[in-house]
Amino acid sequence: MSNTIIRAPRRYRFVVMDQRAVEDDRLSWAARGLLCYLLSRPDDWKVLVNDLRKRGNLGRDGIYRLLKELRTLGYALFLHKRDQHGRIRGGIYLIREIADSPFPDLPDTVSPDTAAPGPAKPEALPTTDLKLRRTTTTTPTTTKGRSSRCEIENQVLSFAPWVPDELQNSVRTIVGELDRAEAQIVIDEWAGCMALEKIDTSLLGYLQAMTRRYQEGGFRMNLAEAIAVIRAKQLGE
Numbered sequence: 001m002s003n004t005i006i007r008a009p010r011r012y013r014f015v016v017m018d019q020r021a022v023e024d025d026r027l028s029w030a031a032r033g034l035l036c037y038l039l040s041r042p043d044d045w046k047v048l049v050n051d052l053r054k055r056g057n058l059g060r061d062g063i064y065r066l067l068k069e070l071r072t073l074g075y076a077l078f079l080h081k082r083d084q085h086g087r088i089r090g091g092i093y094l095i096r097e098i099a100d101s102p103f104p105d106l107p108d109t110v111s112p113d114t115a116a117p118g119p120a121k122p123e124a125l126p127t128t129d130l131k132l133r134r135t136t137t138t139t140p141t142t143t144k145g146r147s148s149r150c151e152i153e154n155q156v157l158s159f160a161p162w163v164p165d166e167l168q169n170s171v172r173t174i175v176g177e178l179d180r181a182e183a184q185i186v187i188d189e190w191a192g193c194m195a196l197e198k199i200d201t202s203l204l205g206y207l208q209a210m211t212r213r214y215q216e217g218g219f220r221m222n223l224a225e226a227i228a229v230i231r232a233k234q235l236g237e
Contacts, residue, residue, distance in 0.1 A: 015040040018097050021075065030058075031069040038095045047076075047093035067093065074099035080197070156180055160191040160231045167203060174207050178214065185224045186214050188231065192223025 008014065017039050022032060037055075038047065052063045070076035080091040157180065159168055171190075175183035190207045193199050199206045213219045 021097055021099070024073070024099065026073055027075075028066075028069060031066045034063075034066045035070060035075055035095070039097055047095065070095075078197075157183060157187065158231055159187065160195070160227055162195060163187075163191055170204055171207060174204065175211055178211065182214065184228075185221060186211055186219070188224035188227040189219075189221055191231075192227045195227070196223075 015036070017036065021035055021039070024032070027035070034052075038045075047067075049060060049063050049067070052058075053060055056063075058066070067076055067078075071078060075096050077094040077096070078091050079094060157172060157175075159171070163171070171187060175186055178186065186207070190203075190210055193206065194203060210219070
């Protein structure tokens with residue numbers, strides 16, 4: 001039987017890619033085409049929507065729709081860039097040849113803590129929340145005392161790899177009123193919300209609200225345990 005697929009000689013300008021991506025029927029034909037094009041680009045190529053629009057026959061909204069489809073199925077990841085205050089300042093796309101979740105152990109179906117006012121009655125909290133509630137009242141301390149406590153506690157706090165280095169000192173200050181175990185739980189929960197792109201406002205402002213909820217007894221732990229596992233794996237703890 002004669003060939004029905006006519007291929008060019010493999011001398012130059014050819015692409016080798018995993019066939020699972022091409023055959024993934026969860027993707028639309030258009031999304032598969034865009035994925036193939038992106039995987040044909042150099043490793044350091046930047047995905048720019050305006051550039052893609054000029055190279056094809058789709059408008060801006062069409063490109064965004066296909067990129068969203070790739071993100072939903074794990075072929076693309078958008079990493080937000082933030083300034084020193086945690087404010088979003090653009091971002092970059094990472095394109096994967098094999099679909100995967102950036103945080104495979106993270107339960108992305110759960111609704112993270114939104115830092116809204118907590119319930120008025122302790123009995124309204126789930127059992128896990130009751131266990132997390134502080135059993136002692138925070139006693140005001142002098143600046144000197146607090147600084148000394150923070151200095152000791154902060155030596156053993158750990159951060160998920162995606163938490164920007166430039167924010168970590170500010171994070172330590174925000175959770176400085178909590179003991180080490182409490183501070184680590186709040187930081188991990190916050191990092192989980194960050195990983196799932198649930199924080200649309202200031203990262204530090206969100207953490208402040210989350211810390212306040214913990215102190216007031218209205219904190220709900222949804223992601224912290226999963227983040228602790230991921231952090232331990234990636235940091236070798």
